Amino acid sequence: MREGPEGEGMNTVKTMLKDCRNISGESLFLLGYMIYLGRAVWTSTMFPFPGRISTLCLLSAMVLITLKIVFFDRYSVTLLFGIIALVLCAGGVLALGHYMNAVFWLLVVMGSKDVDFGKMLKSYLLVAGTIVFLAFWSSIIGIIENLRYHGGRGVRNSFGIIYTTDFAAYIFFLLLIYFYLKGPALRVYHYLGAAVLSGVVYYFCRARVDSICILMVAVVFGIHGFLEHTKYALPRVRRGWRWIWRTFGLFSIPFWAAMSVAVTYYFKEENALLVWLDKWFSNRLTLGKQGLDEFGFTLFGQTIEMNGNGGSTEWPENYFFIDCSYVHVLLRFGIVFLLILVSAYVVCCWRNRCDIYFLFAIALVAINCVIAHHILEVAYNPFAYALLTVPLGRAAADSLLWKDIGGRNG
Numbered sequence: 001m002r003e004g005p006e007g008e009g010m011n012t013v014k015t016m017l018k019d020c021r022n023i024s025g026e027s028l029f030l031l032g033y034m035i036y037l038g039r040a041v042w043t044s045t046m047f048p049f050p051g052r053i054s055t056l057c058l059l060s061a062m063v064l065i066t067l068k069i070v071f072f073d074r075y076s077v078t079l080l081f082g083i084i085a086l087v088l089c090a091g092g093v094l095a096l097g098h099y100m101n102a103v104f105w106l107l108v109v110m111g112s113k114d115v116d117f118g119k120m121l122k123s124y125l126l127v128a129g130t131i132v133f134l135a136f137w138s139s140i141i142g143i144i145e146n147l148r149y150h151g152g153r154g155v156r157n158s159f160g161i162i163y164t165t166d167f168a169a170y171i172f173f174l175l176l177i178y179f180y181l182k183g184p185a186l187r188v189y190h191y192l193g194a195a196v197l198s199g200v201v202y203y204f205c206r207a208r209v210d211s212i213c214i215l216m217v218a219v220v221f222g223i224h225g226f227l228e229h230t231k232y233a234l235p236r237v238r239r240g241w242r243w244i245w246r247t248f249g250l251f252s253i254p255f256w257a258a259m260s261v262a263v264t265y266y267f268k269e270e271n272a273l274l275v276w277l278d279k280w281f282s283n284r285l286t287l288g289k290q291g292l293d294e295f296g297f298t299l300f301g302q303t304i305e306m307n308g309n310g311g312s313t314e315w316p317e318n319y320f321f322i323d324c325s326y327v328h329v330l331l332r333f334g335i336v337f338l339l340i341l342v343s344a345y346v347v348c349c350w351r352n353r354c355d356i357y358f359l360f361a362i363a364l365v366a367i368n369c370v371i372a373h374h375i376l377e378v379a380y381n382p383f384a385y386a387l388l389t390v391p392l393g394r395a396a397a398d399s400l401l402w403k404d405i406g407g408r409n410g
Helices: 005-022 025-043 051-072 077-097 101-111 117-140 164-185 188-205 208-229 235-265 272-280 284-295 325-351 356-371
Strands: 148-151 154-157
Touching: 025 051, 025 101, 025 117, 051 101, 077 101, 077 325, 101 325, 117 164, 154 164, 154 188, 164 188, 164 208, 164 356, 188 208, 208 235, 208 356, 235 284, 235 325, 235 356, 272 284, 284 325, 325 356
Parallel strands: none
Antiparallel strands: 148 154
């Protein structure tokens, strides 16, 4: 007997409900994360992006991540109390500083619970890599503007991104994530390619810090590759290398955070070494010291107007922007949130202590964030969300880049 329209409609509804039940929490999160990430990366390009579409993308992403938290996640009592404390801190930052960044960071961290970190990083490579690639070629062929800055270091290209150092930062993070995922499958040509890329980025962008960080990716991963794959490395040297990273690598973020805040706080023009550093770092110490003197320390942050470069080749009036991530977070989000953020990174490193490549990545992010303000920005740094994710499993001679992540760390 042939079904009528009503029967067909009921079957369609049942099929839809069945499909909804089969949706995994991880899929919901990754979809929301990719929308949230895509919005953030797109707004850092010279492509137009209407405000309504931006808001719609943000709301859609937050709804998807929230649905994953509500319907799929389960929390232990200890973790639940920790999340409540984080919610109160994020609420304090929002109430006193009027910044949503802490709230968004917490929401993504909560939503990433039990999500495969490898899949999250692959999502970053796909979304951010595609958009940056589109912006690059669109600026080359004239669809969008390639902002070119002329100064003492020569011509600096932004290649479709709102500022030249932001383009260089994308290259650094994309390369770092690629190397981290590739892990034990990295070979000599990867390290040589990264070294060449460092020179290319500096030649066209004159972004000193990011170029150095790209070179450091090649050096750190290259040293490890040499020690692991050559018969000429003494066993004690290999063991010492691993011991150093698994002992001190855990604390790379708190070390550089403490150093950055201390050096900025005690900066004086009478100190020739600090003045030289300040000049080399494009007056970052001067601006950080100005921020500390004018606004001081608070527990949960404060509203601070910052006016920096980006989106135009014209130098802004009353330029004031604190690039150092640690001082930036300290001033805008407060002491409590900075301590929570630093502690979260330490916990991430402890959970991934068996994965030396993760320790490499966090150490390099820690150094980069001394100069750049990307420690919390979803468009650049996905490692900020590794707190509750499932760590990568590592096989001795297995590349994890283009295959599903299988094992788990012990």
